[in-house]
Amino acid sequence: MPTQADIIQALQFPGLYALGPVNTTSSPRRTVTYQFEVSQPGDLWYPYSGWTAFSQDEKSVVRFLLETVETFLNVDFVEVSGNRDPDLNLGKVTMFPGTAGLGGPQYSSSGTRITAFDGFAVFNNTIDLSSGRQNLILHEIGHAMGLDHTFEGARLDPAYDNLHYSLMSYDADPTPGIDATIRMMAYDMLALQDIWGAATYNDGATSYTGPRLGAGTVDVVWDSGGTDWMDASAWGRPVLLDLGEGMFSRWFGTEDMVVAFNTVIENARGSAFADTVIGNDYANRLCGGGGGDLVRGRKGADTVYGDAQNDEVRGGAGDDIVYGGDGNDTVKGTPGDDRVYGEAGDDLVRGGPGNDSLFGGAGSDDLRGWRGNDRLDGGPGNDRLRGGVGDDTFVFKPGYDADTITDLGKGNDRLIVSGFGNEAAVMALAVKSGSAVVIDFGGGDVLTIEGVTLATVETALDT
Numbered sequence: 001m002p003t004q005a006d007i008i009q010a011l012q013f014p015g016l017y018a019l020g021p022v023n024t025t026s027s028p029r030r031t032v033t034y035q036f037e038v039s040q041p042g043d044l045w046y047p048y049s050g051w052t053a054f055s056q057d058e059k060s061v062v063r064f065l066l067e068t069v070e071t072f073l074n075v076d077f078v079e080v081s082g083n084r085d086p087d088l089n090l091g092k093v094t095m096f097p098g099t100a101g102l103g104g105p106q107y108s109s110s111g112t113r114i115t116a117f118d119g120f121a122v123f124n125n126t127i128d129l130s131s132g133r134q135n136l137i138l139h140e141i142g143h144a145m146g147l148d149h150t151f152e153g154a155r156l157d158p159a160y161d162n163l164h165y166s167l168m169s170y171d172a173d174p175t176p177g178i179d180a181t182i183r184m185m186a187y188d189m190l191a192l193q194d195i196w197g198a199a200t201y202n203d204g205a206t207s208y209t210g211p212r213l214g215a216g217t218v219d220v221v222w223d224s225g226g227t228d229w230m231d232a233s234a235w236g237r238p239v240l241l242d243l244g245e246g247m248f249s250r251w252f253g254t255e256d257m258v259v260a261f262n263t264v265i266e267n268a269r270g271s272a273f274a275d276t277v278i279g280n281d282y283a284n285r286l287c288g289g290g291g292g293d294l295v296r297g298r299k300g301a302d303t304v305y306g307d308a309q310n311d312e313v314r315g316g317a318g319d320d321i322v323y324g325g326d327g328n329d330t331v332k333g334t335p336g337d338d339r340v341y342g343e344a345g346d347d348l349v350r351g352g353p354g355n356d357s358l359f360g361g362a363g364s365d366d367l368r369g370w371r372g373n374d375r376l377d378g379g380p381g382n383d384r385l386r387g388g389v390g391d392d393t394f395v396f397k398p399g400y401d402a403d404t405i406t407d408l409g410k411g412n413d414r415l416i417v418s419g420f421g422n423e424a425a426v427m428a429l430a431v432k433s434g435s436a437v438v439i440d441f442g443g444g445d446v447l448t449i450e451g452v453t454l455a456t457v458e459t460a461l462d463t
Contacts, residue, residue, distance in 0.1 A: 011191035034088035050094030057130035074197030103143030119144030177254035
């Protein structure tokens with residue numbers, strides 16, 4: 001994916017890109033006046049003929065689309081009439097056959113500061129703009145507000161030069177199932193916000209429960225604050241939810257929702273089906289829901305739940321808390337100092353390179369610490385514990401059934417056996433059996449420690 005800097009440079013007119021912003025996010029909303037023209041405006045630098053009035057239906061569509069731009073841009077569009085110098089001139093004129101519209105900006109500057117800004121968008125007067133032309137209207141408004149074509153100037157990476165990413169492209173959205181691009185896309189929002197600042201929008205606790213424009217479209221989620229959810233708990237099919245900036249989610253089986261750049265959605269919850277749920281670089285709460293899910297964090301201190309069925313759950317970078325839930329799960333801490341819980345079922349519970357705490361829970365679990373100084377607690381069930389590299393701690397208690405430790409003593413390891421008396425009482429039950437030491441506490445609680453001597457066990461033992 002292109003960097004934000006590459007996107008901004010590719011989508012802005014070169015002259016504007018070299019200057020400072022017209023407005024900023026921290027500034028008050030800037031008023032941008034616009035006017036439906038019926039004759040050549042005095043401040044429009046290129047002469048057009050055939051000026052034709054917009055119908056009321058066409059005006060309504062334009063007004064609505066400007067309102068959608070206000071949701072992510074720090075501007076207020078104000079309609080005027082009889083104004084000799086509006087900020088945006090909008091018109092319908094005679095154009096060459098095959099030309100649907102034109103638009104662009106004009107501005108004055110002092111150094112890198114923009115001191116005056118005008119824009120225009122004109123459309124072929126043979127086209128009815130009242131229906132099915134939202135893409136065209138927004139494309140020309142994009143030009144009027146400072147956006148260039150994706151294929152001119154600095155140019156966007158060809159893999160991203162299509163309507164899936166920017167309305168300023170001429171190439172159709174290649175994504176199966178996406179039929180219409182009727183809003184500014186994520187790359188357009190980013191480049192425009194760099195010029196005009198970002199709007200405060202949906203800054204409370206907001207839940208996104210599916211594409212707001214319906215199937216066949218791309219919903220770009222701009223959200224400026226609050227603790228938010230991407231929530232598919234009531235959705236009737238499997239989903240892919242990705243909270244990453246510029247990353248796409250799949251609700252109707254295709255890439256139909258994308259999180260805008262500089263938007264943070266904190267939490268995600270999958271459906272009752274087999275989903276993929278992916279976090280972002282912030283502290284997320286990620287829930288798989290019903291179904292055999294893949295749930296994983298990215299950076300940040302995440303809390304990750306597999307929930308029901310047989311899931312694969314990964315914490316990602318950061319100090320995470322990871323729960324497998326019901327089912328036979330694969331639960332991984334990955335980088336960071338993680339707490340990883342297998343919970344119910346026969347689970348594979350893995351740490352990462354950090355100092356992790358692994359808990360098997362009920363069921364016959366396989367706990368693997370990997371690197372770092374880890375704590376492994378199998379819980380009830382016949383578990384297998386491997387600490388890996390580092391100084392690890394192995395835990396055994398009454399009701400833990402028959403556990404096996406495979407690598408005690410590879411580091412300065414500890415064996416915590418509680419609830420069975422002092423160290424002498426525990427060692428009195430320990431017997432050498434081949435290459436292993438077996439401690440049978442009775443009642444089905446048996447601890448087997450492979451590849452060690454009695455002396456190694458006694459050294460590590462702590463009650």
